[in-house]
Amino acid sequence: MSSAPVLAEYPEKPVTMVIPLGAGGSHDLNARIITSVIPQYLNQAMIVRLTPGAGGQKGTQEVARSPADGYTLLFSHNYMDMLQQYVDDLPYDPMADFIPIARINYAPASIVVRADSPYETFEDLVADARARPGELDLGHSGNWGAFFVPAAQIMRELDLNLNLIPYPGGGPAMQALLSGDSDFTMAFPSSLGELLKAGDVRILASASEERIFDDVPTLTELGIEGDIGYMHRFVLAPTGTPPEVVETLQAAFAELVVDETFIRLMGTLGESIDPMSGEEYQVLREQQSVTYKELVDALTTE
Known part of the structure; x- marks a missing residue:
C-alpha cells in the first residue's frame, strides 16, 4: 500500500533576500540587521544577496523569475516597485509578479x-x-x-x-x-x-515631518510641501508562493519587528520601525501606483 510523500516543512534550507541595489546603502544596512535577528523566528538562516543593475531591475527580475517557493525574496522600495513601471518597459509586472510579505519601515x-x-x-x-x-x-x-x-x-x-x-x-x-x-x-x-x-x-x-536632527530644518520648514523624499522598505515574494509559506514568512517578520534586539540595532542606525502586514501594504501599493502615475505624468509633460 503506497502513501503520499511527506512534504518537508518550510523552510528546510536558508532563505535568500535579494537587494537590487549596491553595497553600503540604507537597504544593505537595514538588511544586515534583519538577517541577523530573523533566523530565530524562521528557524533558518536568511542570506543577503546584492544584485544591483539597471536601476534595480536586474535583481527584481531575478526574484520575479525565481521559483515561488519562499526561498528567494526581494527587499525593495516604493519607487522601484510602483513608479518604474511608468517610465520603463519592465521585464516583469510589479503588481502581477509579486505579493507583499511585510513592510519594515519607511525613512x-x-x-x-x-x-x-x-x-x-x-x-x-x-x-x-x-x-x-x-x-x-x-x-x-x-x-x-x-x-x-x-x-x-x-x-x-x-x-x-x-x-x-x-x-x-x-x-x-x-x-x-x-x-x-x-x-x-x-x-x-x-x-x-x-x-x-x-x-x-x-x-x-x-524630508521628515518633524526634525530628526535638531539643527537641520525639514523641507516643510523651507517651504517645500508634499509627499517628497519618503522611502518605504518592504519584502516581496514571487506571486504563486504557497499560502502556508507566506503565512510562515509573515509570522516571522511580525515577530522580528517587535524583537528587542532588532529594535535596539535599528536604533543604532537612526531608523524607525513602522511595520505593516503584507495585506495592509498591498492597499498602500495600489494607492502608490496611482500617485506615481500622476507624478510621472506631471514631471514628463511639462
Missing part, C-alpha cells in the same frame, strides 16, 4: 554635502544652483529611484536646473560625494550615523 531622505562644502545651509545650495544653472552635480541612487524622484520634485518646486548623475545605489552615490565626484547627494538616517560621527558630511535639510 525620510536628507540632503547631504561634504563637511568641507561651501554650502552651510540649504539656502546656500539653492542660491548657487540658481546662479549656475546646470552646473551643480547631484549624485543619486538610480534614475527614477529613491533620490532621483525627490530631487526632481524639488527641482520642479524651486525651478532649479541640476545635473543628476545616477549611481547603482545610495552607497555608491555617497562614495561619489565623499570622493568629490558630486556636489551633493541624498541619504537616509541609516547611512549617515558613522559619517556624521567622523565629521565627513553636513546635512542641509531632511
Whole structure:
C-alpha cells in the first residue's frame, strides 16, 4: 500500500533576500540587521544577496523569475516597485509578479554635502544652483529611484536646473560625494550615523515631518510641501508562493519587528520601525501606483 510523500516543512534550507541595489546603502544596512535577528523566528538562516543593475531591475527580475517557493525574496522600495513601471518597459509586472510579505519601515531622505562644502545651509545650495544653472552635480541612487524622484520634485518646486548623475545605489552615490565626484547627494538616517560621527558630511535639510536632527530644518520648514523624499522598505515574494509559506514568512517578520534586539540595532542606525502586514501594504501599493502615475505624468509633460 503506497502513501503520499511527506512534504518537508518550510523552510528546510536558508532563505535568500535579494537587494537590487549596491553595497553600503540604507537597504544593505537595514538588511544586515534583519538577517541577523530573523533566523530565530524562521528557524533558518536568511542570506543577503546584492544584485544591483539597471536601476534595480536586474535583481527584481531575478526574484520575479525565481521559483515561488519562499526561498528567494526581494527587499525593495516604493519607487522601484510602483513608479518604474511608468517610465520603463519592465521585464516583469510589479503588481502581477509579486505579493507583499511585510513592510519594515519607511525613512525620510536628507540632503547631504561634504563637511568641507561651501554650502552651510540649504539656502546656500539653492542660491548657487540658481546662479549656475546646470552646473551643480547631484549624485543619486538610480534614475527614477529613491533620490532621483525627490530631487526632481524639488527641482520642479524651486525651478532649479541640476545635473543628476545616477549611481547603482545610495552607497555608491555617497562614495561619489565623499570622493568629490558630486556636489551633493541624498541619504537616509541609516547611512549617515558613522559619517556624521567622523565629521565627513553636513546635512542641509531632511524630508521628515518633524526634525530628526535638531539643527537641520525639514523641507516643510523651507517651504517645500508634499509627499517628497519618503522611502518605504518592504519584502516581496514571487506571486504563486504557497499560502502556508507566506503565512510562515509573515509570522516571522511580525515577530522580528517587535524583537528587542532588532529594535535596539535599528536604533543604532537612526531608523524607525513602522511595520505593516503584507495585506495592509498591498492597499498602500495600489494607492502608490496611482500617485506615481500622476507624478510621472506631471514631471514628463511639462
